[in-house]
Amino acid sequence: xxxxxxxxxxxxxxxxxxxxxxxxxxxxxxxxxxxxxxxxxxxxxxxxxxxxxxxxxxxxxxxxxxxxxxxxxxxxxxxxxxxxxxxxxxxxxxxxxxxxxxxxxxxxxxxxxxxxxxxxxxxxxxxxxxxxxxxxxxxxxxxxxxxxxxxxxxxxxxxxxxxxxxxxxxxxxxxxxxxxxxxxxxxxxxxxxxxxxxxxxxxxxxxxxxxxxxxxxxxxxxxxxxxxxxxxxxxxxxxxxxxxxxxxxxxxxxxxxxxxxxxxxxxxxxxxxxxxxxxxxxxxxxxxxxxxxxxxxxxxxxxxxxxxxxxxxxxxxxxxxxxxxxxxx
Numbered sequence: 373x374x375x376x377x378x379x380x381x382x383x384x385x386x387x388x389x390x391x392x393x394x395x396x397x398x399x400x401x402x403x404x405x406x407x408x409x410x411x412x413x414x415x416x417x418x419x420x421x422x423x424x425x426x427x428x429x430x431x432x433x434x435x436x437x438x439x440x441x442x443x444x445x446x447x448x449x450x451x452x453x454x455x456x457x458x459x460x461x462x463x464x465x466x467x468x469x470x471x472x473x474x475x476x477x478x479x480x481x482x483x484x485x486x487x488x489x490x491x492x493x494x495x496x497x498x499x500x501x502x503x504x505x506x507x508x509x510x511x512x513x514x515x516x517x518x519x520x521x522x523x524x525x526x527x528x529x530x531x532x533x534x535x536x537x538x539x540x541x542x543x544x545x546x547x548x549x550x551x552x553x554x555x556x557x558x559x560x561x562x563x564x565x566x567x568x569x570x571x572x573x574x575x576x577x578x579x580x581x582x583x584x585x586x587x588x589x590x591x592x593x594x595x596x597x598x599x600x601x602x603x604x605x606x607x608x609x610x611x612x613x614x615x616x617x618x619x620x621x622x623x624x625x626x627x628x629x630x631x632x633x634x635x636x637x638x639x640x641x642x643x644x645x646x647x648x649x650x651x652x653x654x655x656x657x658x659x660x661x662x663x664x665x666x667x668x669x670x671x672x673x674x675x676x677x678x679x680x681x682x683x684x685x686x687x688x689x690x691x692x693x694x695x696x697x698x699x700x701x
Contacts, residue, residue: 375540449549478527580637
């Protein structure tokens, strides 16, 4: 039984870096030093036969710029029920890769990168499918299967039946988890940075209840605010203006709401056995990490506003601490 979601991506470097190396700086550095990724399985299909994720990023950026396209990629997440595939089995993760690659081939005649993860909190295997927003046959942007209602879930169900896997009897639009929802926010922006911190905290093994969750949040510089009107909200100091920013959990993703978190805490506390150990991430040439990181840094630098007002803010920030000010949605 699987669900499929899709989100356009304006930044191929950010999306690729996330699926290969995650968003935690220390975790990324450990992977880089070992020449590893967080991927349990990887498949890359490019028209020129390249096997380099960095080249995949470069081509996506170049084509989008040349064609004046806002979206560089379309990001799909194909997630399976925990009882269908064993996240501790390399063979099962390879099968997810093959299914995801078949789905990508049926959806588009475009370059694509498939990255399988086995490290989700729920213990379910899932594949990230990054498809370049360029049809290699027509030379145009992608037109089909770019939304759940435009044939995507029907095509996915058809493939699942062929593979002998279960299909949801009454499929509805799946609620996007953070790994999919993060693509909707600016790479490196406040919302994405805040959401990544909340996601990491929620998936920390120490977060067995709300108190434990709040302690882990604190390690990431995030605080939880609870009100009758908004439910859960998360606060963190912004890097662009030094103020305390706030976002409602439901605005980031339904996965961060009090109800969803409570269910995760309940399942974690009720578990009588240790969580399954996912298969080890695949190796990748160290220079792949460096090249992708370089392109991501260039993109982030180009988006930083270089205005007199920002320069004054940075000078003031160095001279004296800012008084906490809060603002939200």
